[in-house]
Amino acid sequence: MQKSILILGACGQIGTELTMALRKKYNAEMVVASDIREGSQELTQSGPFEILDATNYEAIEDVVMHYEIEEVYLMAAMLSATAEKFPNRAWNLNMTSLLNVLDLGKEKKIDKIFWPSSIAVFGPNTPKDNTPQSTLMEPSTVYGISKQAGERWCEYYFNKYGVDVRSVRYPGLISWKTLPGGGTTDYAVEIYHEALKKGNYTCFLNQDTYLPMMYMDDAIRATMTLMEAPSKSISIRSSYNLAAMSFSPKEMATSIQRHKPDFTIDYSPDFRQQIADSWPSSIDDTMAREDWGWQPQFDLEKTTKVMFEKL
Numbered sequence: 503m504q505k506s507i508l509i510l511g512a513c514g515q516i517g518t519e520l521t522m523a524l525r526k527k528y529n530a531e532m533v534v535a536s537d538i539r540e541g542s543q544e545l546t547q548s549g550p551f552e553i554l555d556a557t558n559y560e561a562i563e564d565v566v567m568h569y570e571i572e573e574v575y576l577m578a579a580m581l582s583a584t585a586e587k588f589p590n591r592a593w594n595l596n597m598t599s600l601l602n603v604l605d606l607g608k609e610k611k612i613d614k615i616f617w618p619s620s621i622a623v624f625g626p627n628t629p630k631d632n633t634p635q636s637t638l639m640e641p642s643t644v645y646g647i648s649k650q651a652g653e654r655w656c657e658y659y660f661n662k663y664g665v666d667v668r669s670v671r672y673p674g675l676i677s678w679k680t681l682p683g684g685g686t687t688d689y690a691v692e693i694y695h696e697a698l699k700k701g702n703y704t705c706f707l708n709q710d711t712y713l714p715m716m717y718m719d720d721a722i723r724a725t726m727t728l729m730e731a732p733s734k735s736i737s738i739r740s741s742y743n744l745a746a747m748s749f750s751p752k753e754m755a756t757s758i759q760r761h762k763p764d765f766t767i768d769y770s771p772d773f774r775q776q777i778a779d780s781w782p783s784s785i786d787d788t789m790a791r792e793d794w795g796w797q798p799q800f801d802l803e804k805t806t807k808v809m810f811e812k813l
Contacts, residue, residue, distance in 0.1 A: 506532045508571045508612075510556045510599065511578030512545060513537040515680045516618065516672070516721065520575060523722045525549050534569050537578070556599035566611055573729065575616045576603050582622055582645040583774055584684030589644040596648035600655060607665035615667040616729055619653050619741035621714055622646035623671060626780040633782035635743045635789045642780045653740040660739035668728050669741035673714035673785060675721050676805055678812040686777045687713055689751060694809045697758050697765050706772045709752035712783035716746040717800035717808070724796055731794040738789055745785035746798035747805075757806040 505528050511517045512535035525533045525548055535545050536554035545551055552565050556578035565571070578599050585592030606612045624633055625640035641647050649671075659665040674687025681695075682688035689705050690713075696703040724744055728736075749757075755767040790796035800808075 504529055504532060505573060506534075506569055506571050507573045507575065508534045508536060508565060508569065509575045509577060510536055510554065510562070510603070511576065512551075513539060513541050514577055514579075515675065515677060515683045516718070517575075517577035518542070518545060518680050519677060519718055520577065520722055520725060521545060522548065523726065524575075527726070532569075534565065534571065536565065556602065557595060559602045559605065562602055563606065563611065566606060571612055573614045573616070574603050574606070574612050575725075576600060577618065579618070580645070581683055581685040582620075582643050582777055583686055583688075585645040585648070586643060586773065586777070592644045593648055596645070597651065600652050604655060604659045604665055604667065607667060608659060608663040613666060614729065615665065616725060617652060617656060617667060617669050618725075619649045619669050619671045620645065621671055621673050621781050621785065623650045623653060623741070624780070624782050628782060630783045632784050632786045633743070634786050635738070643777055646780075657740045666733060667739060668736060670724055670728060670744040670790070671741045671785075672721060672744060673716045673746065675716055675718055676809070677718035678809050679718070686774045686781075687715065690715055690754060693751070693754060693758065693767075694806075694813055697762055698810075698813055701762070701764055702766045702768070703755075705751045705767060705769050706774050707751055707769070707778050708771050708775060709767075709769050710750050711775070711778050712748050712750050713778060714745055714748050714782060714785045715802075716744070716798065717805045720746050720798045720800050723799075724790070727796065728790075728794055735793050737793050742790040742793070743785050743787040744790055744796065745787040747801050748784040749802050753802065754806075757802050761806060761810050
């Protein structure tokens, strides 16, 4: 199958693995990776790579025209913990990049857009357990506010201009391939690195903080499945709830101790605890399962096993 695809923010945690998965599935020469900084050897040597600022409309348009791009995956964003330190920069990056891509869709210069939302759209007054697809959203972080605004823009551009934009609300993501990028759920990646390196981890969240999580392979598969689904089966144009597993740092430590019995953990909650407390502990993703057949393949035990094998 031939598709010309552009990934904005290809050097990030999701972008790197998404790019490689798309190049494996489609013609690698037609999957253009881009970021504001130079990519890894793997990214730059397995297909086209462009240095590109996602907030620069003309620069994106030039690349879209040059490569005759049909689909854009917008993965460039400033994540939750980092965004709290640089609110204006985070809002500018997260919003300007999205509106740039939506405008390209509106002008019929691209056919299809993927934009990731997040569980950060939910707030402290959202039902925490089995959070519904449609519910009260009062995000308390800059990242969450930008994602909630983004969802409204996506739906607006679909309803007003017929832009084929698709989205999922990612939970916390776990991967062995790339280091954490400044998110509140990043403890679930750091913990494996520290377990192997030091045999101990100091967690920045309380031991009983439950958060929705997902192994990266599931996230990539969900993204590609959604983008391949026929347009008529996509009933939600804001963003789909997406779920796989929910656990606490304490449960994760227990899972690690099955492989590394001498591993120890202690807890020193910081400002990220307040962010985590405003997010759901589990997610209802019935709509994604019904509309485009979503099914996760990884639970905590399987994730821990793979992380130790790969790291």
